Amino acid sequence: MTAHPRRAGRLRRRLALPLLTAGLLLTTACGPEDPGFAMQEGLAAPAPATAAATPGAAAPSAGTATPSAGAPAPSTAAKPKALPAGVPYDVTPLLQPKNKYLGAALPGVPATMDALPAYTGTVGKQPNVLEFYAHWKGGFDTAGVRRIHEAGALPFMAWEPHDPSLAAIAAGDTDDYVRGVAKAVAKLNLPIAISIAHEMNGDWYPWGRQAASPQDFVAAWRHVHDLFDQAGATNVIWVWSPNITVPAPNTRLAPYYPGDTYVDWAGMTGYFTNDGPKTFEALYGPTMAEIRTFCKKPFFISETAAEQGRHQQAFVDQLFSGMEAHDDIVGFIWFNMIKRADWRVETVPDTLAAFKQRVSAPRYGFDLRNP
Amino acid sequence: MMNSDLSPKNPAGTPKNPAGPAPEPDVPAPRTAAEDPKSATDPATPAPVPVDNPDRVELAPYTIPQVPAIGWDPGTSPRRRWIARGLLGAVLAVQAALSLRLLAAAHPDEAAAMVAGRQQLAHLLHGTPVTTDLVDRINGSPWLYPPLAGAAADANGIWGTRLLSLGFALLTTVLVYSLTRRLFNERVAICAIAVYAVLQSTVVVGFYAAPEALAVLLVALAAWAVVFTSRRHPALVLTAAPALALACAVAYSAALAVPALVALALATARPGGRPGPAALRALLLAAGTVVLLLPYGTLGEVAGWSPSHGNAPGSAGAILLSTLQWGGLFTVLAVAGTIAYARREQMTEHDAPEKDAAPTSRARRALLGTALTATALLVPAAHLWTGTSGALFRHLGYGMLLAAPLAGVGLTRLVGAHFRHPQLGILVWVALLALGLEQSALRYQNGPDSGRLLAVLRVHTEPQGHYLTEVDGLAEYYLGAVSKPEQWVSARAGTDYRDGAGVQHHGDDGSTAAIRDGWFTMVVLDSTAPRATDRALSDALAGSGHYRLVAQFTSPTGDSSTYKVYLKH
Numbered sequence: 003m004t005a006h007p008r009r010a011g012r013l014r015r016r017l018a019l020p021l022l023t024a025g026l027l028l029t030t031a032c033g034p035e036d037p038g039f040a041m042q043e044g045l046a047a048p049a050p051a052t053a054a055a056t057p058g059a060a061a062p063s064a065g066t067a068t069p070s071a072g073a074p075a076p077s078t079a080a081k082p083k084a085l086p087a088g089v090p091y092d093v094t095p096l097l098q099p100k101n102k103y104l105g106a107a108l109p110g111v112p113a114t115m116d117a118l119p120a121y122t123g124t125v126g127k128q129p130n131v132l133e134f135y136a137h138w139k140g141g142f143d144t145a146g147v148r149r150i151h152e153a154g155a156l157p158f159m160a161w162e163p164h165d166p167s168l169a170a171i172a173a174g175d176t177d178d179y180v181r182g183v184a185k186a187v188a189k190l191n192l193p194i195a196i197s198i199a200h201e202m203n204g205d206w207y208p209w210g211r212q213a214a215s216p217q218d219f220v221a222a223w224r225h226v227h228d229l230f231d232q233a234g235a236t237n238v239i240w241v242w243s244p245n246i247t248v249p250a251p252n253t254r255l256a257p258y259y260p261g262d263t264y265v266d267w268a269g270m271t272g273y274f275t276n277d278g279p280k281t282f283e284a285l286y287g288p289t290m291a292e293i294r295t296f297c298k299k300p301f302f303i304s305e306t307a308a309e310q311g312r313h314q315q316a317f318v319d320q321l322f323s324g325m326e327a328h329d330d331i332v333g334f335i336w337f338n339m340i341k342r343a344d345w346r347v348e349t350v351p352d353t354l355a356a357f358k359q360r361v362s363a364p365r366y367g368f369d370l371r372n373p
Numbered sequence: 374m375m376n377s378d379l380s381p382k383n384p385a386g387t388p389k390n391p392a393g394p395a396p397e398p399d400v401p402a403p404r405t406a407a408e409d410p411k412s413a414t415d416p417a418t419p420a421p422v423p424v425d426n427p428d429r430v431e432l433a434p435y436t437i438p439q440v441p442a443i444g445w446d447p448g449t450s451p452r453r454r455w456i457a458r459g460l461l462g463a464v465l466a467v468q469a470a471l472s473l474r475l476l477a478a479a480h481p482d483e484a485a486a487m488v489a490g491r492q493q494l495a496h497l498l499h500g501t502p503v504t505t506d507l508v509d510r511i512n513g514s515p516w517l518y519p520p521l522a523g524a525a526a527d528a529n530g531i532w533g534t535r536l537l538s539l540g541f542a543l544l545t546t547v548l549v550y551s552l553t554r555r556l557f558n559e560r561v562a563i564c565a566i567a568v569y570a571v572l573q574s575t576v577v578v579g580f581y582a583a584p585e586a587l588a589v590l591l592v593a594l595a596a597w598a599v600v601f602t603s604r605r606h607p608a609l610v611l612t613a614a615p616a617l618a619l620a621c622a623v624a625y626s627a628a629l630a631v632p633a634l635v636a637l638a639l640a641t642a643r644p645g646g647r648p649g650p651a652a653l654r655a656l657l658l659a660a661g662t663v664v665l666l667l668p669y670g671t672l673g674e675v676a677g678w679s680p681s682h683g684n685a686p687g688s689a690g691a692i693l694l695s696t697l698q699w700g701g702l703f704t705v706l707a708v709a710g711t712i713a714y715a716r717r718e719q720m721t722e723h724d725a726p727e728k729d730a731a732p733t734s735r736a737r738r739a740l741l742g743t744a745l746t747a748t749a750l751l752v753p754a755a756h757l758w759t760g761t762s763g764a765l766f767r768h769l770g771y772g773m774l775l776a777a778p779l780a781g782v783g784l785t786r787l788v789g790a791h792f793r794h795p796q797l798g799i800l801v802w803v804a805l806l807a808l809g810l811e812q813s814a815l816r817y818q819n820g821p822d823s824g825r826l827l828a829v830l831r832v833h834t835e836p837q838g839h840y841l842t843e844v845d846g847l848a849e850y851y852l853g854a855v856s857k858p859e860q861w862v863s864a865r866a867g868t869d870y871r872d873g874a875g876v877q878h879h880g881d882d883g884s885t886a887a888i889r890d891g892w893f894t895m896v897v898l899d900s901t902a903p904r905a906t907d908r909a910l911s912d913a914l915a916g917s918g919h920y921r922l923v924a925q926f927t928s929p930t931g932d933s934s935t936y937k938v939y940l941k942h
Contacts, residue, residue, distance in 0.1 A: 266921070
């Protein structure tokens, strides 16, 4: 009778190590990964000499763009050169190019690029920035962005958080979605400009000053930016894009500024209207002066157009004269759509002629691969 | 010789039985003329009264020969030696195969050792000035391991340097076998190296160009010398001091093994002897090591060394979990071996203990076991104390090396006398092998992708650029064709920078001042760098306005290590 407990004790002792082994195996399997080091001998090998000579060179495919006279030919001027595998697109050469960006917001882009050839033919030069609007949580149109790039233009995504609120975005409620977009952008490895919650200092959008505080805006911006960095999406040009201060003179812009680390361009939305300021300096000057008190980043007019009427041609002249007077403005986007008014440049022949004449100057437009 | 589980000598008074087991008692044994000569020559002559049978009891027609106390020979024999050597060779082959499969580009620490080593070697041979600041990155004397690594790198790049480490690791295993055999016996020695050779720390450091590979070998050599001089004059323990001092000079981290070796000198002194000579052995070893470290201020360097020097910080939980994953089972095996050995000197496989070996006391056995096992616990304790997880996988090697003999005892006792439970030993060994395989492979696969980092750096490197990097060594080693080592400034070592106002800055302050002025054309951050440096540089980059993040690489497996590349624009 006394042998059984002894035998049981011996059994327990013999089972102890196997059980411990199983426990440690389980710990290893379930525990966090070993912070080791990753190496790929192939990638560590010397890269081709041609690749080293073309920092930031993208690889747009040839054939889809239709550059007109006077414009650089993005698809034929230079042979696309491939980056070494795994190198993120370097957008720093695109931040302050020698020439100015010639941008447009066209209907249907990027779902369809049908409007681009017509617009290019009308104004006489192909735009090298194409703006489109994307709903928050509406997915990311990778194919559309690729289409824009293949057309020789920089995709400019105005990201509109209709829902949820900026505070919820800052709190991480949409992190999975943002991470998904960030990963897609990183994988795309093409340059893209992104503006989050543009015109946040106005009160006409659900993310405007009536609904969100400057702190909410800044927190959301920084949070999204950090998620993009974590995903390795360094191919984004971040465009902080308030409305000009004319319609909201009492709303200061500095509290809305996320900081130089988080912003590449200081964007501005400002339209020439018949009941607004009539000159470039009157329209943009106060805003630029205020922004310059806290930010040294280049300016980019992320939306503009001129209202039809007797001043329209003068407005166009003012726009181009202002662009040429300010070296720190790197470009503009012409809103060539019908929304609350007909902003299309081709509607009035005299305006179109003025636009066409001014835009033909070599300083407008350039090949993205050779800024 | 210490007492053993299996006495290598034949017990006195027990004749050998080389022919195998004794004959079965119910089988009649043929009587020969030699056994009964009279019956064979003259059947009529009455047989004399046998001395051992005065009553003339009728004897059975057979005799039972004398049988040995045990049915096998625990003593040394050529067959036993060759089997042990064959098994040793097999273990070495497995260890080499496990290490050689870890083909990859150099780790920053390896690259730093090779770049610094090449310059040190050129300086020694040709007097060429040393221009790289990576010499400070090596936690050891710049004149010992780096020139060796540089010579191997000159011969065959990273492959050559790693082969050198593999040679060190295999020699270490041989020494572990030899000293364990000396302390215990062949079976324990084979078990010890079988479990030691498959550990992550052994497999990785065995194919890793770092001073620790050589330092572990020298610690093993010192331990071997301590054990092999244990029966001789106490002063002979001084033969271990050069190896131990050299180990500490080669890699300052080897100082973690010094207390264990001093305790080993005490514990292995002649059993049954007076405590004085034993204490003298320990004292002589400690004093000899210290004296040998005095030249060139090496002692100060060793004393001032901390695991946190240049290594990534880590939380206590992470350090404990890593220790558990990398050496938990092995340490448990060694602790179990220590307890089993302290309780009972040997397994009862044979009745007669060797007569010439004085029995050891339980206290002495416990001291020996604790001395050897304690380093396995001391290394993680030191990392916990300093909050550093960076080089834990390398430093654990010292503890695993010294605990190996006791792990061998643990495995032997688990299997039991007469191989009663071989399945348990196989289970534990297979578990250790699986852990070692997986963990060593992960070490080379995880973390941010250095290959992609190098591709980015190569694109942006210019002949006149100034580069600040927390990822030491990689660019200097791999981008030698497009940049010079002196263009790369180690952020971990700090920057000597004179600003526009003529003020001289040093260290992190120099790096941040240079960033503020936009002096560097590119800055590379590594989240595993010391926290204070990383934070200072990040803040300076954010505040300067000169730099933009152009690439960020995180580990695909989601750990926190990250490389960031900032470019001036």
